[in-house]
Amino acid sequence: MKTYLSYTVTDVHQGLTVEAYLKQVLNYSGRTIQKLTRKKGILLNKKNAFLQKNVNSGDVLKILSLEDTTFGVEPEQGPIEILYEDNYLIVLNKPSGLLVHPTGQTSHGTLSNHLAYHYQQHGTVCTIRPIHRLDRETSGCVLFAKDRRTQTYLEKLLKEGKIKRTYHAVVIGIIDPPNGTINLPIGTHPAKPNRRAVTEAGDPAITHYHEICTSSEVSLLELALETGRTHQIRVHLSYLGHPIVGDRMYGKRSDLISGQALHAVSLSFPHPFEQRVISLEAPYPSSYLRVLKAYSLVSEHNDH
Template identity: 60%
Template structure:
């Protein structure tokens, strides 16, 4: 028995052909629409419909939910920390030193492998759909969708800047002014494709920051992304003259922090079932807290 998702056509979409609505409004690919057509998975007012049929205000369009065929990764036993979960999505607390999903020669031990195993043990089959990314050494909140439609809706929230991601970073030196906006374009490094550079020819990138605490040798910042470019926070803070402590790529290694001191502390979004605004938080990991204790102790000794 098929399960359908229903959409009531609003006035601004009246006149669109069914196929155009599926592609432009709901984000379906041509391939998926073909599959739905073969399975008689597209209904208009509870009847089969031609894809070129024009929609009218108040029409009821129903689209079958296609079951995922694979996880997209190899399930592998490993712990995951679920911060929030509902029938459409979940938020995990990613530990440092772990990739979000397989990349390059790394095919095992990623967060995606462990999440796939978690679902497999429950007899559930979802293809892995991360909505955003975190660097290997960055910890904290990361959002996953459970199906294609949830992914599309969350990505629409992301594009409309309706998903707020807050980070904390401990950086070198005393940041002045204590709050501000960093606007600097980001481009791929011409000789090192895994690195990024600040460039006027790069993609627009905007980071908001404010000081949470100042130490004698460092500053704890809260940061919010207006855009989500690769390495954006790390590169922007280095460009500001205050690289993240422990960031060997854009700053220098630290004897007190074996990775960059960057943590995705919260994510705020609208739930897909009842459109509630919720904030999910991830506590600071042990190594980050120990770094702050060291900074506090250093300041105490100097005073």
Template identity: 60%
Template sequence: MKSFATYKVMKEHEGLTLEEYLKTILQYSGRKIQKLTRQKGILLNGKKVFLQRKVKSNDVLRVLMAQDMAYGVEPEEGSVEILYEDDYMLVLNKPAYQLVHPTGQTTKGTLANYLAYHLQQQGIITTIRPVHRLDRETSGCVIFAKDDRSQFILEQQLKDRTLKRVYWALVKGIVHPPSATIDVPIGFHPTMANRRAVKEKGDPAITHYHTLHTFSETSLIELRLDTGRTHQIRVHLAHIGYPLLGDGMYGIRTSWLTRQALHASSVSFHHVKDQNEITVQAPLPPDLTRAVDFCRSENS
């Protein structure tokens, strides 16, 4: 049986074309609208309608809801820590050393596999849709959408910089200035395909940071991203001379930390349905808490 979402047109939206209403008010993508049109999945007051028809106050719009038939990954039993969940999305706390989703030769053991199993146990079938990524060694907040429309809305917020991501990092050195913006482009490394580098003709990359604590030879800093280039934080920190501790690719390995000292501490976004701003936080994991304590002890 087909399932429809129902919307009533408000007076302030009267005069918009149906296509404008779908795109700007309900935030359906152009591709999704085309697909719904082919499926005869858009009804206005119970009837099929042209997209250029202007809507009126109190019109009732019904839009076909897609029914996912598979998860897109193989469900696998494993632990997931849910920081936030509603009908449209989840925020999970990713542990270090775990991939967000299958890639290359790795098809199991990812956060996506474990989430698929978690939803399967609840009788929920939905494609696993990560809205953004974290490196394997980075811990913290990852957002997953439960349907394609929610994914589109959240990805638009990411593009428009209204979805905000905050990170904590331990770096080598006393950062100066203590707060600043790093605005240098990033592109592929000229000789190593799996690395990125600062390049004059690379993609724009903007990272804001400020210092939370300084120790004898290290600093704990908070970073906010305007862009999401691969390895952005790690490349930018190395570029300004304060490499990430524990990072064997761009930073400095240490005997007392077995992975890069980077944690996605929070995400902020506007709720898919009511646009209320929500902030979700992930506590600093035990290994990074110990690393901070170690830096503090060297300070005393």
């Protein structure tokens, strides 16, 4: 049996074409609209709708619900920590050491495989749609959409800089000045294609930082991204001479932590379909707390 989602046009949107209403009001992508058109899945007042027809106040649009038929990854049992979940999206606290999503030779043991298992156990078939990613050894907040429409909307928010991502990093040395912006382009490393580097030919990359506290050897920094280049925070801090503790690629390994001491501590964004802002914090993992304690960084930041 086909399921339809029903929407009543308000005065504000009177005069839009059906296509414009779907894109601007309901956040459907062009590709999804094409798919709905092929399936005759767009009804205007109970009749097949023409995309260029104008809508009037009080008109009822019914849109065929395109149910997911696959997870997109193989479900695998594994722990997940849910920071927030509703019918449209889910935010997880990713542990260090896991990829967000299968890539290259790795198809198993990722956060997405574990999330697919979580959905499966709850009787839901839902394609795994990460909106952004974290490096394997970075922990913290990761946002996933549960359907195509939410994915389109959240990707648009990300592109517009409306998804605020905040990171905490323990770096070698005392950064000077203690607050600032790093505006240096990042591209592929000329000699090592799996790495990134500050290079004139790179893409624009902007990182804002703020010193939370210091010890004699290290600093705890809060960072916010204006752009989302691969390894951006790690490359920028290393270039300034303050690599992240434990970053084997851009600094050196540490006995205190298996990866780098970088944690996506908070995430804030407007809800796609409800008039509210979602603000979340991910508690530090035990390995991160171990680094903070080893360097005697202030105790009030140990309970995140």
